[in-house]
Amino acid sequence: MADYIYTMEIRLTPDQQKGVTLVQDIARAAGMNVYLTGGAVRDIISGFSIRDLDFTVQGNPLKLQKELERAKAIVSASDDDLKMLYVTLPGNVRAEISMARTERYEKTGKPPFISPATIIEDLRRRDFTVNAMALSLNPGSRGLLMDPFNGAADIEAKLIRILHNYAFVEDPSRLIRAARFAARFHWPLEERTQARFDSARENNYIEYITDEAIGREIEQVAYEDDPLHILHTLEKEGWLKVLHPRWSSAKVDTAGLAHLMKTRQQMNEIGYSPDPAPAVMYFLTGRLGDKDITEMQKLIPRKDLVEAWRDLEDNAKTLAKRLNSKEAATPSRTWKLLSEVRPEMILFLAVTARQQAVLQKIKNFFTKWRQVQQKIPLPEMTELYITPQMPEYGKIANDVFMLLLDGKLRSRTETLKYLKPLAPPPPPPPPAPRRGRAAKAAAAAMQAATTANPPAKKKGKEPPAAQPAKPSAPTGSAAKAAPVQKPAATQKPAATQKPVATQKPAPAQKSVSPKSPQHPPKKKAAKPARQQSKKKKRH
Template sequence: MADYIYLLESRLSQAQQHALEKVREIARIKGLTSFLVGGAVRDLTSGSPVRDLDVVVQGNALKLKKDIEKSGGFISGESETTQSFFVDFPGEVRMEIGSTLSATYPKPGKPVYKADTILADLRRRDFTANAMGLSLNQGSYGLLMDPLNGVADIENRELRLVNNYGFIEDPAQMIRAVRLMARLGWQMDERTRSRYETGKEEGYISVMSAWQRNYETEEIFHEEDPLRVISKLESEGWLKLLNPTLGSSKVNASELERLRDIQMQLQIHGIHAEIAAASFPLLTAKLTPKDVASLKKSFIRQGFVRQIDALESEGKAFAAQLSSKEASAPSQAWKLLHATRPEAVLWAAHHVKAAGVQNKLKAFYTDWPQARQKIPFTLMQEMRITPDLPGYDELVEKLFFEFMDNHLSTVEEQKAFLEPYSPPAPPPPVNLRRARATKKEPKAPKGRKKTAVESEATAVVTPEVAAQPAQEKQEKQKKAVAGKVAPVAAKKAPAPAAKPPAKKVPVKAPAKKAVVKKNPPKKAVVAAKKPAKKVTPAKTVAKKPTPSKKAAPAKKTAVKKTPAKPSPKKAPAKKVAKKKR
């Protein structure tokens, strides 16, 4: 099912929404429930243009007349029998406001109305597609009421009678069916069509009241394409019963078509004009003045007649303003076109032949709208002028008019124009996190200077000392292997008994060498300690901020002296070994 809240917001024009909101609020203040019914709901559901609005309230709608007039509505007609009246709101919004009623027909064509509920009001209507309503009340806004399944007939594009005796009780429904078929392109369902043909043959139309006849005649002039409706009614034989002076032959068809083209051009550029008042002289172009006067007098909405009579003078006044110096600039002419009543603009565009007026209208259709494409949105973004700023739309309109008048041709001029609207640059982001404080290395106490140097010296020597157990293990393994090899050799060669001691001597010699090798590292430790003692007296070095720099020379002296001293001491060790032999 369609979302009717969305349809009310998207399918209705801004003027229609404002008018509907005014009526809804007035009814709420008066304590009356209100509903949108009839053709407006049908057009919302089917997707057709919503031409007029029908609103009913549960109560006497005539009590709302004064409040409606205070809110800006113009009362164009009323009917005490149906407790309804017709209103024209600004923006060319036509509305009929009535009461929820039920109807009975003691005789054909003579209804008796009484106040009733909204559902009873929907069931008394002509066709199921028109028997639908939308709630306009708080708590149920947009709720659809469709007691006769009119949505299904809208999908099938069919007109189905609500009451099987509808054409007999209210013969005006036959004329209404033809008018809706001409406008919407729908057809009557099979049963409705058979009853319609029976009504034509039996002459049901003869009991139609004069009020209904005048109402249906006036509705022809409010159609979007009145000539098509006139032709359809004429072919069905109903037009001569409504008003014998009317006919398709009495219409200025070529000018009527040109008027409709102008209306479409104006709508494209935001000027929505109601064509009814402007088309009336063309639809009655070949009627005598007496017939025209009689036709106007028969209309239910006499306010519509006043609009027809005043339209020519309004159109001429607008044409004079458009040709004056007040509208010499394109932006001034543009503002004047949008400030004038749309019907007056439509009349002037169709009837006034002056070159100044027509040239400006042509520029309004083609040239002036191109200025909107020159608006420098990229530059505005660079200058921090974004749509979320207050007054952004007004600024865009000012730029549009400036470009329309051929101003701001250079980037420098555009920047100068936009500078007052540019907000200041945002401040840099504040970093709330504190920077970490640099850790200062603690100064070594003066009494511990020597120990630091000694620890570095020992750190250099300790790898050699740590290697001593590994060397001892290797020597023990060599001795064990040599011990095993010697007995085997003795068994194989028993003769030379004195040789084994000779062989053992070189085996012992490495052991003695190993003992000698153990001594140099110890001396290296001593040697390392001696230069350390020499380095420590340099008290001037202790003034430097870090103790690591003091230890650096100690490392170098230790590394340089350790390999130098063991080499000369190995030579006397060998001599001692020879002396022992």
């Protein structure tokens, strides 16, 4: 389980991860089990770009609409029959939230009978094995992959396989979807699937396709990474005429579409993620009449896509007019203006603008002016304590950037001169660390040792030598053999001894003469010694 959660986290963009967390939390609060299903799981496992998120809940997702709108998600459309929400989550993330259901078809071309179901039953009613997988987002089973039809194996084998023999009969729009997947992934249809595909085309089951299915397929073409290739494939299979009878590759503005996809790639490289679908549809239908375009727009379920498609030209004219006005008279004003508008408007204007001044400003916005940001002296700002922790840091950095854009700060010296008055006072020194009992005891012992052993002086007199201790009196023959010691007055001083740190030196004692009354008389002490020596000689 953990492997799929890790794969999901590294494959989703940060905005998509936030979208998954948002839907997951709202569904849990409503007491519904929620799963990531369909194309999102397929693209996570296969490694293809994840274009949108598909969620399935065991319950009615229409009850989640108010909570989603409170979380700043845009609900662009809803389907009361299928119990489905078309949502744009924060960060411009497209998502669909549907009810886990079963579909029972009684006649080709007729809407199915819908009933609530479990997640496994919901996977059984899907089109292809690679789309019949679900990833649990529920506590206790988070990261569990449900793959009852072995779709992961078909992804590894790069095959498109239907779930049952009546897949194309029940829903003829799956014929268009199979051709679109084969063109996008460059995967062939599985042998049995190809046979059923050919049989359904020969029997002309495509004539039973519904208008809702046509609208969904037109919308999906707009979000393809290579829409022109998809269009050529559908035209070759004969399905493009099904989407609209007068739509063909000859009606496409090929040069404009190529320029659009190239500009979109450049914007992605510098961190912008515009939604190209409205502009893609504009160029895919560039040579169609207004009446034909209106007919196609009525079929698309996502009304926000339709509105953006309709407003492209008007928004581009308005933005071009603003770029030529005093509102964009300086580089800093132009930067501020282009930073506030939606990226989709800049993308379309960069492709369709004819005024050289407008094109140059857009080009500078993406290239030249971004290099000026590197001239902001970030290390010197840190030395001046102008760091991101300051509440005013964002404003200071932005003001410096604007002045650099307009050429009012031309060198690093001028920039530092501007920044120094804005620097906060340096922080106070840190307080002294508190010492514990062990540290205090060690410091006291070190001080005592230093006091007991003062360092030796290089110059001056040496300390006085300590006098030797008083000798003990000899007994027996040792008294006669021992030489008589001279008085202390006539004896030379002993060598200087260093006092021990833990013991005080003993006080010096005066030497005592042999005639001291403390010792026995010399004659009386000598007799026993002579008698002992005679006894030894006899023996």
